[in-house]
Amino acid sequence: MRLVRALVIALYAALALLPLAWLALTSLKTRADTIRQEALFVPVLAGERAPAPPAFALTGEAYGKLNEVHVGAAQSFWQHLGHSLVIGACSTLASVLLGTFAAYGFSRFRIAGAKDWLFFVLSTRFMPPLAVVVPILLVYRRLDLAGTHLGLVLLYTAFNLSLSVWLMKGFVDEIPRAYEEAAEVDGYPLLAAFARIVVPQAATGMAVTAVFCLISAWNEYGFAMTLNHSGAITVPAYFAGLQGSIEGMPWPQVAAGALVFVAPIVVFTVLVRKHLLRGVTFGTIKQ
């Protein structure tokens, strides 16, 4: 039985991790080496002669080339990463703040139809972007929001509110009400009590919520590609847009860019690993 277990783990780990290893190797090749008929998977330091397959000469040129503007694009990878950063950070901040407010309202006040409202909030998560994008695009065009950072920030904020409200409601529910009651007895106005007592205690929850909001905004593609053809194009839309360019796909840059792009997400996820389950299940599983 132990052997079977070890075998299952080894087999699955190999299948799951090999594509990631290939991603890393590809990012260290020249483009010509990525599309060779024989697989090159033994990295060696570049010497005077080209190494024989399956060895290939390591090169970091793909990371350097992320600076270049590729044929068919208007900006470099780093500039698109900048758009992703601005849009991801602003929308995450907004959805966590609004979500915390709403969670506090639902947690501490009697709101008519609270349960139905919460279900409505959750159900917005199920909407396929392509089914709601045209009305939004038509309005955005009229308001000059198409192709802007603000347009996607607003949209991603709305999209992430479902996650934010549900996660934060769980975290706020866990904060003992006694502190707020004491503050009220002491004559603190409600908003002051909220800012000084609830927010600090909900800080962990807000950080966890922020990570999960950031991941969805960071990786989103459907809205990004339909609303922003030009202007604030995020990284997923940028890479997808390189498809069908005359020069062919710049595979090493795609791999290098993908790794750079996922790095912050991996770091943040490791930081909130204790709350991972809570994040991916909308707060249903509390650990």
Next chain:
Amino acid sequence: MERTGHSGRRLGYAFVAPTLLFLVAFNVFPLVYNLVLGFTNAELVGGGAEWRGTANYARVFEDPGFAQALRRTGLFVGCAVTIELALGFAVALALRERFRGRGALLTALLVPMMLSPAVIGLFWNLILDGNYGVLNQALGALGLPEPQWTTDRDFKFLSILLIDVWMWTPFMLLIALAALNSIPGTLYEAAEVDRASRWTVFRRITLPLCAPLLGLAALLRATDALKQFDLVMAVTGPNDERTQTVSTELYQVLFRDQKVGLGSAYACLVLVLVIALATVFTRVLDVLRREHA
């Protein structure tokens, strides 16, 4: 401390109102607008939409492409969720016991689900390429057949399914591990005293006690898979009859053909379906939530 006083209640609404207004603006409004557009011949560029009555809906019901996309999406969700759940649960069973380096391995195994599907889907084209792709070179070295994964009409759908399984099995694994951890050890000790066979223990203890959380995982994954768009766009594009999902079909009609009226009618039907499913799903989620509180 639930505030029921007059001013307290109004304050409560002040806390929730911004969120609800936001969601109404970005979800209810497009719904209503879609409903109106679906009765017109509106196009993406240029104004002057005319009222067309129910002509668009008639076309949606006549066009076999729409029904086909619905069926294919259903097939995709069914296959993806089943395979990912079975595989994730099996690996979780194997990973259950602690060993050195388990934490690090788990973190590494979770990386695929953190990647952007649009970006990594693109990269999979390189792995799956029929001529220089590393997968076929590996298969060839083992003496196995080397199909044209992304261009052969019989393999395209399978390729997209394969990438989805690679990306999202970790999600099932994560939840399955939590489910296994939540089973009290005393149950297993009791079973050992009773000399229950391994299979009986699995069928009577492990499986039933894991079922609610596995159900939750399947549910969450299904709602996501229903929206499948990114991988299809990355691998075959929006106009391939073999891999057409609801979302890519909508993209094709709305943005390539620029038929907003027709697309909106279809979007309305899709939304009705999604809202019905969402209603069922949120209620189930609520039941599970209370069980785990």
